[in-house]
Amino acid sequence: MNPTKSLNPVPIKERMKVPRQPMPEQAAVLRAANFKEVNLGYSEELARREAQRCLECAKPVCINDCPVGVKVKEFVQLIVAGDFMAAAAKIREDNVLPAITGRVCPQEDHCEGGCLMGKKVQPLGIGYLERFVADYEQQHMDRSTIRKAQPSGKRVAIVGSGPSGLTAAGDLVQKGHEVHVFEALHELGGVLVYGIPEFRLPKQIIREQIDYMRAMGVHFETNVVIGKTVTVNELMEEEGFDAVFIGTGAGLPVFMGIPGEHLNGVYSANEFLTRINLMHAYEFPNFDEPMLDFRGKNVAVIGGGNTALDAIRSALRLGAGKAYVLYRRSEAEMPARKEEVKHAKEEGIEFRVLTNPIEFLSDGKGWLSGVRCMRMELGEPDASGRRRPVPIEGSEFEIPLSVAVIAIGTSANPLIQSTTPGLATNKRNYIEADAVTQRTSRKGVFAGGDIVTGSATVILAMGAGRRAAKSIHEYLTAGSW
Amino acid sequence: MFKILHAEFIAPGIKRFVIQTPRIARKQKPGQFVILRVYEEGERIPITIEKSDPGKGTINIVVQSIGKTTHLLNSLETGESIRDVVGPLGKPSEIERFGTVVVMGGGVGTAMAYPTAAALKRADNRVIAIVGARTKELVILEREMSEVSDELLITTDDGTYAEKGFVTDKLRQVIERGTQIDLVLAIGPIPMMRAVADLTRSHKIRTVVSLNPIMIDGTGMCGGCRVLIDGKSEFACVDGPEFDAHRINFDVLVQRNAMYRAAEQKSFEDFQRERESLLAKVHAEQEAECALQGDGR
Numbered sequence A: 001m002n003p004t005k006s007l008n009p010v011p012i013k014e015r016m017k018v019p020r021q022p023m024p025e026q027a028a029v030l031r032a033a034n035f036k037e038v039n040l041g042y043s044e045e046l047a048r049r050e051a052q053r054c055l056e057c058a059k060p061v062c063i064n065d066c067p068v069g070v071k072v073k074e075f076v077q078l079i080v081a082g083d084f085m086a087a088a089a090k091i092r093e094d095n096v097l098p099a100i101t102g103r104v105c106p107q108e109d110h111c112e113g114g115c116l117m118g119k120k121v122q123p124l125g126i127g128y129l130e131r132f133v134a135d136y137e138q139q140h141m142d143r144s145t146i147r148k149a150q151p152s153g154k155r156v157a158i159v160g161s162g163p164s165g166l167t168a169a170g171d172l173v174q175k176g177h178e179v180h181v182f183e184a185l186h187e188l189g190g191v192l193v194y195g196i197p198e199f200r201l202p203k204q205i206i207r208e209q210i211d212y213m214r215a216m217g218v219h220f221e222t223n224v225v226i227g228k229t230v231t232v233n234e235l236m237e238e239e240g241f242d243a244v245f246i247g248t249g250a251g252l253p254v255f256m257g258i259p260g261e262h263l264n265g266v267y268s269a270n271e272f273l274t275r276i277n278l279m280h281a282y283e284f285p286n287f288d289e290p291m292l293d294f295r296g297k298n299v300a301v302i303g304g305g306n307t308a309l310d311a312i313r314s315a316l317r318l319g320a321g322k323a324y325v326l327y328r329r330s331e332a333e334m335p336a337r338k339e340e341v342k343h344a345k346e347e348g349i350e351f352r353v354l355t356n357p358i359e360f361l362s363d364g365k366g367w368l369s370g371v372r373c374m375r376m377e378l379g380e381p382d383a384s385g386r387r388r389p390v391p392i393e394g395s396e397f398e399i400p401l402s403v404a405v406i407a408i409g410t411s412a413n414p415l416i417q418s419t420t421p422g423l424a425t426n427k428r429n430y431i432e433a434d435a436v437t438q439r440t441s442r443k444g445v446f447a448g449g450d451i452v453t454g455s456a457t458v459i460l461a462m463g464a465g466r467r468a469a470k471s472i473h474e475y476l477t478a479g480s481w
Numbered sequence B: 001m002f003k004i005l006h007a008e009f010i011a012p013g014i015k016r017f018v019i020q021t022p023r024i025a026r027k028q029k030p031g032q033f034v035i036l037r038v039y040e041e042g043e044r045i046p047i048t049i050e051k052s053d054p055g056k057g058t059i060n061i062v063v064q065s066i067g068k069t070t071h072l073l074n075s076l077e078t079g080e081s082i083r084d085v086v087g088p089l090g091k092p093s094e095i096e097r098f099g100t101v102v103v104m105g106g107g108v109g110t111a112m113a114y115p116t117a118a119a120l121k122r123a124d125n126r127v128i129a130i131v132g133a134r135t136k137e138l139v140i141l142e143r144e145m146s147e148v149s150d151e152l153l154i155t156t157d158d159g160t161y162a163e164k165g166f167v168t169d170k171l172r173q174v175i176e177r178g179t180q181i182d183l184v185l186a187i188g189p190i191p192m193m194r195a196v197a198d199l200t201r202s203h204k205i206r207t208v209v210s211l212n213p214i215m216i217d218g219t220g221m222c223g224g225c226r227v228l229i230d231g232k233s234e235f236a237c238v239d240g241p242e243f244d245a246h247r248i249n250f251d252v253l254v255q256r257n258a259m260y261r262a263a264e265q266k267s268f269e270d271f272q273r274e275r276e277s278l279l280a281k282v283h284a285e286q287e288a289e290c291a292l293q294g295d296g297r
Helices: A044-051 A072-080 A084-092 A098-104 A126-140 A163-173 A203-216 A232-237 A269-278 A306-317 A338-347 A458-478 B022-027 B068-073 B109-122 B142-147 B167-176 B190-202 B250-257 B261-294
Strands: A155-159 A178-182 A219-221 A243-246 A251-253 A266-268 A298-302 A322-327 A350-353 A355-362 A368-381 A387-391 A397-400 A403-406 A410-412 A445-447 B002-011 B014-020 B033-037 B045-053 B058-064 B084-089 B100-106 B126-133 B151-156 B183-187 B207-210 B226-229 B232-235 B242-244
Touching: A044 A072, A044 A126, A072 A084, A072 A126, A084 A098, A084 A126, A098 A126, A098 A203, A098 A458, A155 A163, A155 A232, A163 A178, A163 A203, A163 A243, A163 A458, A232 A243, A243 A458, A251 A269, A266 A269, A269 A306, A269 A403, A298 A306, A298 A397, A306 A322, A306 A338, A306 A403, A322 A355, A338 A350, A368 A403, A445 A458, B022 B045, B022 B058, B022 B084, B033 B058, B045 B084, B045 B109, B058 B068, B068 B261, B100 B109, B100 B167, B100 B190, B109 B126, B109 B142, B109 B183, B109 B207, B126 B142, B126 B167, B142 B151, B151 B167, B167 B190, B183 B190, B190 B207, B190 B250, B226 B242, B226 B250
Parallel strands: A155 A178, A155 A243, A178 A219, A243 A445, A266 A403, A298 A322, A298 A403, A322 A350, B100 B126, B100 B183, B126 B151, B183 B207
Antiparallel strands: A251 A410, A355 A368, A368 A387, A368 A397, B002 B014, B014 B058, B033 B045, B033 B084, B045 B058, B207 B242, B226 B232
């Protein structure tokens, strides 16, 4: 079949009139009390109807806006044609984790943000379609048919099994390189596993994507902390790796430096989410990791990103009475995905914007009892281009709380930088890597994702993994640095 | 899965495990710890490494049964496996020629103080070891400690062995007899380490203790193990586990360690009731995992 010839039965002029097909989802009142996935996925019928909305632009913008370069128009055309497995294969040419990006990508900032239709009506549901195709593939494929590439004789170590590492691993194994992924935790997936909750990205999906990569020939080893268990030098000098990709993520949680942060009931988002996601604390006592009793309690998260929303929506599902998002800027500046903000509001999360905590209050026995905040107003734009929040004098007020989760970002974990001589870092201790080749200052060592850029998104990390894989392949083939 | 090559009780409720972990064995330095998870539904707990044998690829850990996880772990026998073991984590103990060093172990803390005592001895320090336990049969590593110290002092709380009293009583005696002490290292229960810190503060003796707060990943990622040092948060997993005892806020340490007491109590009661069925489940998981590894995974 020739994918460039349109099989779309809907005339071009009619397509803008077809409304964007809504994603079937669990009702807000139900899902607020369980950890099952919110979005239920398109049926074949819905997927075809949505795919038929594509205007099939001669020069599609959606592909330019994708950090890994998924050929959106071509895979959507294959959905229209009803060949879902071919659509999946088309996505896989550029994206080894389609079931994941279909769920957690901020499409509005990438493919859907570029979609021409979005200028007049709602953009094409590219994320929903990607998810549909990936799930369809998972249900219908035969893994024994996955072909392994001709061995190149070169070995690559990938440090970290998060989005950048998995992407680099997937691309490199397809070039025939022997790829070993090292993970510090006991489960594979990095932030996808410890950071993103079940209701947004089920663990089973991650496991299936990783099983697919195993079938492609990628080797995985858990419980290895590079920098502690083994160093980068040892990987290259003693374990015979020809190249190393560092994709360890951002790492350390940032605290606010305000009084009361050591009180019981104050968490970093990393700890809070790791307990729930990696350690299954929400399934206590069937899992041993404990969690505080949230039932009827007031809980707040501080921050406005996806991590903040993941945390507060988890707290709600643990039975929180009141669940607040405290954010110092206005809703327009919130970095979270739009769909998550919508979902959170539907579930009953209260957004208190232009609100900045200045002190955690104690009940006198070491437990959190509330938070003192200041109201903010927006001033001139700051370095990030967003309007700087400025405190309003005399606007202090208190909110009674039992639990507070701090989700204001992360800083670089120094574990690898401090144990890899000659690895250049910037002044914030992130690893210096070329924006195109992802090469570091050390021969044969590449880096990408949050450990280079600071906290970003899954898809941006995947983009870096992809660039690194291309560049590693070139290095291994040419042999010159 | 990490194979237990040998497991034996060295005192009531205190078991030593020799675990096959070649990568960790090669890297371990005194003062460092591992994080382990017994089975799939288990929690991650930090345990200091007693010693390692790089040649055999093994590490030793000594575990006291306290809550569910440690009781479950201590139910495992030679030939069985531990689901996950990761390390070596934390900063190694500072080893140099200080002069005269007092190394104190309270209860199972003696096993954690031992590798550092040995290293300090090798670094040509005069090592005075003080080992304390609640009662006679809980005194551990007496022979090992005597081998790496110039002087070994033992106390039991109830006086059933050696001298009746606390390790701090012995330390006070050593100070009062006029011994010039350059460093004290104390590892044991929080009240003991706190009492040591209070005693040495007034004598201006530099004192290091090893903290064991609640921890999850052990690599600095979660911040759950944060301790207040001179009023600032530090992470026991990457900045520690050893800290200057005179800079630690012990009240916060005690308070944070009590955060999950209710849940821990429930877990332990459930465990006592369902011990046999849980053990059966752990064994089934070990077998299933062995079969998978046999498949070349």
